[in-house]
Amino acid sequence: MPPEPLALRDRFKLGLQAPICMTWELTYACNLSCIHCLSSSGRRDPRELSTAEAKAVIDEMAALQIFYVNIGGGEPLIRSDFFELVEYAVDHGVGVKFSTNGTRLDAARARRLAGSDYIDVQISLDGADAATNDAIRGVGSFDTAITAMENLVAAGFGPFKISVVMTRQNIPQLDQFEEIAARYGAQLRLTRLRPAGRGADTWDELHPTTAQQRDLYHWLLDRPGVLTGDSFFHLSALGDPLEGLNLCGAGRVVCLIDPVGDVYACPFVIHEDFLAGNVRDEGGFTKVWRESDLFVSLREPSSAGACASCGSYDACQGGCMAAKFFTGLPLDGPDPECVLGHGEAALEKVAISLRPGPSVDHSVRTPVSFAARS
Amino acid sequence: MTVASGVTDPHFDVGRAWRLDPQVALRDEEFGALAYHYGTRRLVFLKSRDLVEIVRGLEEAPSARAAIGQVVDDESVPAYEAALARLAGSEIIRAA
Numbered sequence: 001m002p003p004e005p006l007a008l009r010d011r012f013k014l015g016l017q018a019p020i021c022m023t024w025e026l027t028y029a030c031n032l033s034c035i036h037c038l039s040s041s042g043r044r045d046p047r048e049l050s051t052a053e054a055k056a057v058i059d060e061m062a063a064l065q066i067f068y069v070n071i072g073g074g075e076p077l078i079r080s081d082f083f084e085l086v087e088y089a090v091d092h093g094v095g096v097k098f099s100t101n102g103t104r105l106d107a108a109r110a111r112r113l114a115g116s117d118y119i120d121v122q123i124s125l126d127g128a129d130a131a132t133n134d135a136i137r138g139v140g141s142f143d144t145a146i147t148a149m150e151n152l153v154a155a156g157f158g159p160f161k162i163s164v165v166m167t168r169q170n171i172p173q174l175d176q177f178e179e180i181a182a183r184y185g186a187q188l189r190l191t192r193l194r195p196a197g198r199g200a201d202t203w204d205e206l207h208p209t210t211a212q213q214r215d216l217y218h219w220l221l222d223r224p225g226v227l228t229g230d231s232f233f234h235l236s237a238l239g240d241p242l243e244g245l246n247l248c249g250a251g252r253v254v255c256l257i258d259p260v261g262d263v264y265a266c267p268f269v270i271h272e273d274f275l276a277g278n279v280r281d282e283g284g285f286t287k288v289w290r291e292s293d294l295f296v297s298l299r300e301p302s303s304a305g306a307c308a309s310c311g312s313y314d315a316c317q318g319g320c321m322a323a324k325f326f327t328g329l330p331l332d333g334p335d336p337e338c339v340l341g342h343g344e345a346a347l348e349k350v351a352i353s354l355r356p357g358p359s360v361d362h363s364v365r366t367p368v369s370f371a372a373r374s
Numbered sequence: 375m376t377v378a379s380g381v382t383d384p385h386f387d388v389g390r391a392w393r394l395d396p397q398v399a400l401r402d403e404e405f406g407a408l409a410y411h412y413g414t415r416r417l418v419f420l421k422s423r424d425l426v427e428i429v430r431g432l433e434e435a436p437s438a439r440a441a442i443g444q445v446v447d448d449e450s451v452p453a454y455e456a457a458l459a460r461l462a463g464s465e466i467i468r469a470a
Contacts, residue, residue, distance in 0.1 A: 008419055011405045018401070020408065020417065065401040067410035067417070093399065095412060118412060 015299040018064035027074040028362035036199040041074040042364035068095035077104040102148025110155035122163040128176035189227040195326040234319035237312035251298030268322035305332025328355040383462035391470035
């Protein structure tokens with residue numbers, strides 16, 4: 001074959017005609033208030049997209065050939081038009097993968113979901129036992145997640161996914177998560193904790209230690225069947241790369257549409273600094289994706305900055321933009337969880353008071369803290 | 375996203391007719407195209423425009439070899455045969 005002008009990863013850095021990995025938070029409403037929620041969900045936003053507006057977004061996705069959309073929230077099943085939208089998407093060639101806390105996934109809804117070949121379900125679970133999970137997701141949430149899994153199994157849904165955000169508290173339970181997944185015929189999906197949304201307030205106590213990150217890396221290398229959503233590319237600096245694209249896709253192959261139609265560079269940066277536009281703007285999502293100043297700038301060649309002299313930069317690409325941003329680190333420097341320790345050193349120079357606060361918050365207005373739950 | 379690993383189909387026969395799997399959609403990109411299989415949920419990258427043209431040409435071609443020959447010179451044929459064998463391995467194309 002003729003030589004490729006650019007390696008695929010470099011090609012992706014320049015952006016694509018449409019995102020590959022598109023996340024759409026359908027609502028900020030949620031009946032849980034997880035202490036690491038990326039979108040600080042809780043209260044419904046009155047400006048939420050209407051059913052007609054949401055269908056117009058799906059029409060655009062179909063025209064752009066976005067093959068599937070990752071639907072989240074908030075709790076997407078709270079929207080009364082959830083099934084109408086999901087079925088509309090599937091009918092237009094946009095497959096749906098959606099994340100739910102499972103509280104509303106009763107037997108009837110499980111059967112309805114099982115009726116479509118193009119809907120994938122992820123049940124969130126952040127501990128392999130009730131104590132660990134409920135400290136993060138709230139009292140009773142372990143039992144409701146397990147009930148949802150039982151409902152999916154009873155409905156003959158097939159292999160759903162169990163989605164776990166990796167924390168200091170649950171990394172010792174990796175093998176137990178694997179057992180739970182096997183018990184329900186589910187696929188395990190592990191993702192990285194980001195200091196975004198309410199996670200910004202709890203990251204210091206929840207994020208894995210350096211030793212745990214190493215354990216996780218080797219555990220994942222041994223299990224290529226475990227999904228990660230390309231979450232852990234910063235761990236690739238430890239040696240062989242993990243499966244996936246191994247780059248920050250923000251604004252390049254990834255983006256987020258929030259419940260009010262705002263388009264952000266990725267699901268982990270719901271902040272005005274990373275707001276590219278709104279699907280209600282003239283030209284819709286397509287124009288935001290292709291022409292917004294923010295996305296155009298994210299596709300320009302970036303400098304390795306403080307990481308330039310590090311031999312592992314090619315492997316980790318400097319890590320996660322959102323993790324740096326919300327911990328107050330410069331975007332052209334090491335990730336706060338840099339496995340070579342450069343992040344810790346950089347964090348020591350940043351006062352916690354200098355971390356950017358949230359610019360969007362839909363939390364239920366009661367204090368939530370890890371300490372109060374445990 | 376799950377990116378197909380690119381395993382070659384050991385039974386790929388370049389002399390047979392091949393078709394894009396009916397559950398696969400192609401999206402053109404500057405580098406070539408994305409191919410998505412709605413059944414397996416796998417995403418595959420077609421890394422050159424010539425390969426995209428060959429894959430699109432399979433529909434009318436009596437054989438994979440003929441589809442390749444319509445697009446590229448003889449010297450490039452082995453590389454594209456290998457590329458089609460990988461696409462067969464990820465079920466993007468299937469024997470007609």
